[in-house]
Amino acid sequence: MEVLYLFLGFVIIIFFSNVLVDAASSLALKLKIPKMLIALTIVAFGTCAPELAISFQSVASQNGEMAFANVIGSCIVNVFLIIGLASFIKPIKVKHMTIKKELPILLIVTTGFSILMLDSLFNPLTANTFSRADGIILLLLFSLFVLYLVQMLFKRNSVQEEVKIKYSPILAIFLLILSIVFITFSSDLIVENAEIIAHNFGISDKIITMFAIVIGTSLPELFMTITSATKGEFDIAIGNIIGTNIFNICIVLGLPIILYGDILLTGFNFIDILAVFLSSFFLFLFARSEKTIDTKEALILLFCFILYYIYICF
Secondary structure (H helix, E strand, O other), X not given: OHHHXXXXXXXXXXXXXXXXXXXXXXXXXXXXXXXXXXXXXXXXXXXXXXXXXXXHHHHXXXXXXXXXXXXXXXXXXXXXXXXXXXXXXXXXXXXXXXXXXXXXXXXXXXXXXXHHOOHHHHOOOOOOEEOHHHHHHHHHHHHHHHHXXXXXXXXXXXXXXXXXXXXXXXXXXXXXXXXXXXXXXXXXXXXHHHHHHHHHOOOOHHHHHHXXXXXHHOHHHHHHHXXXXXXXXXXXXXXXXXXXXXXXXXXXXXXXXXXXXXXXXOOOOHHHHHHHHHHHHXXXXXXXXXXXXXXXXXXXXXXXXXXXXXXXXX
């Protein structure tokens, strides 16, 4: 029954995540917001809504390891697996402004996050702990991202593309509220049953989270990024991943820790932290190379994903 409930939770959370994104995008398009701004905000927040709900439920139930595995795994999967697959299917072209502004912001946020997880490196007598102070630092880093979004909003082009709006404003608002309710409900279902399954089979929370929950809740990003790339909508494809990873680190993890207190990082080591950092570093490096993430670079990203998941299994 736990497996059935877990599967049901995934079906609900993935379906309503897509509904949430479509509804929010319809409202944004009605306001004539640029595609990259939509990707960095509405789409990114919508697709990381499952991670946000699961993170709050995990930290509130004193299972901080699951919350961290959720965020770390999502960041790694979003770049190594999702960008890897999307750019393998069709090389992703990256605009100059994305290389100059958005990717460096992601790299700064990820680097700061990685440093905050390395307490024992600076003081060998101290265990790696994520405190409320660390959570506040993440929110300060997020404010850097918000300032950039505000700047982008005021400097947007006055010429807008003709885009078909899926939902009317009233229907979009209704679907937004409905989606949030169902996403919250399904996150409870996933966390509770994932914990039961992990304990019954003697599997650590980290492993069950990195596989079942992380990859499962990353399906909205996977579907949207690959679809966007194949249609040539590269701003949506890469903007979604950049925005999602920033939201995941700063908000999905930062807010629950500020509200519920410190988390001891017993299940994570230097390799986990290095993988998170390299995901952002490689994305920035490959985008800068020829302003395109090509097939060869896609294979490197996919190889890193396979290598990391082999490592966590053994």
